[in-house]
Amino acid sequence: MSSHLDGDLLAGATVRARMAREAARPMREQGVAGIVLSFVDTAGINRIKTVPVERLPAAATRGVGMSPVFDTFLADDSLTTTARFGGPDGDLRLVPDLAALTVLAAQPGWAWAPVNRYTQDGAPYVLCQRRYAAEAASRCQEAGLDVIAAVEIEWAVARGDGAGFEPACRGPAYGMARLVELSDYARDLLVALQREGVEVEQLHPEYSDGQYEVSVGPTDLVTAADRSVLVRQTIRAVSAQHGLQVSFAPSVVNGHVGNGGHIHLSARSGERNIFAGGDRRHGLTAAGEAFAAGILEELPGLCAVGAPTVASYLRLVPSHWAGAFQCWGLETREAALRLVRGLRGDQDRAANIEVKCVDLTANPYLLLGALAGAGLAGVRRQARLPEEVTGDPALLDPAELKARGVQRLPQSLPEAIDALAASATLREVLGDDQLEVVLGVRRAEAERFAGREDDEVVAATRWVY
Ligand code: GLU
Ligand code: MG
Numbered sequence: 001m002s003s004h005l006d007g008d009l010l011a012g013a014t015v016r017a018r019m020a021r022e023a024a025r026p027m028r029e030q031g032v033a034g035i036v037l038s039f040v041d042t043a044g045i046n047r048i049k050t051v052p053v054e055r056l057p058a059a060a061t062r063g064v065g066m067s068p069v070f071d072t073f074l075a076d077d078s079l080t081t082t083a084r085f086g087g088p089d090g091d092l093r094l095v096p097d098l099a100a101l102t103v104l105a106a107q108p109g110w111a112w113a114p115v116n117r118y119t120q121d122g123a124p125y126v127l128c129q130r131r132y133a134a135e136a137a138s139r140c141q142e143a144g145l146d147v148i149a150a151v152e153i154e155w156a157v158a159r160g161d162g163a164g165f166e167p168a169c170r171g172p173a174y175g176m177a178r179l180v181e182l183s184d185y186a187r188d189l190l191v192a193l194q195r196e197g198v199e200v201e202q203l204h205p206e207y208s209d210g211q212y213e214v215s216v217g218p219t220d221l222v223t224a225a226d227r228s229v230l231v232r233q234t235i236r237a238v239s240a241q242h243g244l245q246v247s248f249a250p251s252v253v254n255g256h257v258g259n260g261g262h263i264h265l266s267a268r269s270g271e272r273n274i275f276a277g278g279d280r281r282h283g284l285t286a287a288g289e290a291f292a293a294g295i296l297e298e299l300p301g302l303c304a305v306g307a308p309t310v311a312s313y314l315r316l317v318p319s320h321w322a323g324a325f326q327c328w329g330l331e332t333r334e335a336a337l338r339l340v341r342g343l344r345g346d347q348d349r350a351a352n353i354e355v356k357c358v359d360l361t362a363n364p365y366l367l368l369g370a371l372a373g374a375g376l377a378g379v380r381r382q383a384r385l386p387e388e389v390t391g392d393p394a395l396l397d398p399a400e401l402k403a404r405g406v407q408r409l410p411q412s413l414p415e416a417i418d419a420l421a422a423s424a425t426l427r428e429v430l431g432d433d434q435l436e437v438v439l440g441v442r443r444a445e446a447e448r449f450a451g452r453e454d455d456e457v458v459a460a461t462r463w464v465y
Helices: 013-029 053-062 068-072 129-142 176-181 183-195 221-241 286-306 364-380 398-404 413-422 424-448 454-461
Strands: 034-040 046-052 064-066 092-096 110-118 146-151 153-159 200-205 211-216 245-247 263-269 325-330 335-340 352-355
Touching: 013 053, 034 053, 034 092, 034 129, 034 221, 046 053, 046 064, 046 221, 053 092, 068 424, 110 129, 110 221, 129 146, 129 221, 129 364, 129 424, 146 211, 146 221, 146 364, 153 221, 176 183, 183 200, 183 211, 183 221, 211 221, 221 245, 221 364, 263 286, 263 364, 286 325, 286 335, 286 352, 286 364, 286 413, 286 424, 364 424, 413 424
Parallel strands: 034 110, 325 335
Antiparallel strands: 034 046, 064 092, 092 110, 146 263, 153 211, 153 245, 200 211, 263 352, 335 352
């Protein structure tokens, strides 16, 4: 397992060259021809380069070139710039993390590795989001917290030419009929993920038309983000093998329940889960309460990280299980922050918090790093949770919501941008560099859709993610 925090690119080159040669040999024998080197840009798009398997040692030692312009790419491949980032100049080195190298089970002949990005001087690149997540995890560790996470993946499966959305199955939500309709597809997906070493916990038909969900076991933050990328591209590849199209977009059909990308977070302090066995509400420890409160307080600004598209706000509406209100509750699916306790006797293993208001258009590295950072900020100032909510906050009258201090989360991308720009805590959590590109890209995304009808936004976003 790599530490995810390697320093100078040139320092470890000899060791990486040997590891790469050792990794490449059996892959070649298995028929792997090419390696996908992938990262996720600020707009949430998985961008790649590939090398023939023979070039893996070279890629692992020197990296492959790629422009830094992708940090300010938008989801439609147009470009923006910020005061300090973007534009045509410069080049970076993409270096595959060999510890995460995976043979792609649904793309015969291909393997995949997430990359860390370095400058041509061999130093870690300031906007490398994967390193950002690793640094956030390491800051938590220095404070005595081992954070683990998992990203839930929801998607809608479609047939047809992609002009509209034609669900590939008709059966009801959570219905056996829907699994029977796509039985081979779902099996092939389970097999592929298993072959890729992804620990699937559950696969089920979800609420919306043609919608499914897969949940995977928790891992360290960087691996959880890697998996979120790997699982989605595997779903896409298996779908392609079955002649199906997939949408991970927050809103697939305007007005319907959309695709979330809920994040589960847990943390251990020494031997102990901070979300169980404590003397605060529902067994939270003081650190667990403070971590949760730190995230809850920053959710409006975190929406600009975790719900980063205009379409995100067509999903993030009340009574759609998306968590549209800034509140928390025990097993409350309408609260943006849900405390999950687990079975009696199993709580030390199972207890976690689920952040529901975020979706799969987010860059998972940035989002997991920012959530951990906000949680840690809460721990540092011993933040306390407000009163919890039970039931659907949308059913409480506005006066009651106000009395309880429960607010709607941002209702549009510009509102989320304002909340992020106004947060001193998130400036610290993201750092000036990441904050600059996040704000720049979000403002440009908002501008791109300004004045467009909701249906147009949905259609323009549906097949991009
Ligand atoms: N699809 C819902 C969302 O947009 C979530 C459903 C669930 O609770 O899993 O977040
Ligand atoms: Mg779900």
